[in-house]
Amino acid sequence: MLILLVVIGAIVAAVLVWPKADCEASAGSCSASPQTTRAETILNEIKTGEAALIDVREPDEYAVGHAPSSILFPLGDIEAGKFELMDKDKKLYLYCRSGNRAGIAEDALQRQGYTNVENLGGLSDWQSLGGELVTN
Incomplete structure (x- = not known):
């Protein structure tokens, strides 16, 4: 029984020390990199011009809280054909309150020739992707 405990202790110690030894061997370049959230990825795509984040709600809803850079x-304006973007292949991320209007907007934009449209759902879905809300 004592031998079994010693063996288990040695295994646990090896598992705990191994990553540290790897980091030291690589001249300390081993640092934990935080996971990038989906929201951060989307916001980075917006910053680089690869994508746009579109809030399809009404102005009063938007004023209460919206995704940054949206x-x-x-x-109604999308359905009326008022949405115009030169590059119809640009990635468009859509959201609303619940995802319903964003789904309708997605269909409308695809009918208008936009090829890279994604319904992110509602604001709570945006937050579950790691996104924050801002107000005007």
């Missing part, structure tokens, strides 16, 4: 473009 553009307000209400569903």
Whole structure:
């Protein structure tokens, strides 16, 4: 029994020390890199011009809280064909309150020739992706 405890202790110690030894061997370049959230990835795509984040709610809803860097473009305007973007292949991320209007907007934009449209759902879905909300 004592031998078994010693063996288990040695295994646990090896597991705990191994990553540290690896880091020291690589001249200390081993640091834990935090996971990038999906929201951060989307915001980075927006910063580089690869994508746009579109809020399809109404102005009063947008004023209460919205995703940073999002553009307000209400569903009614999208359905009326008022949404114009030169590059119809640009990634468009859509959201609303619950995901319903974003889904309708996604269909409308695809009918208008936009090829890279994604419904992110509602604001709570944005937050579950790691996104924050801002107000005007």
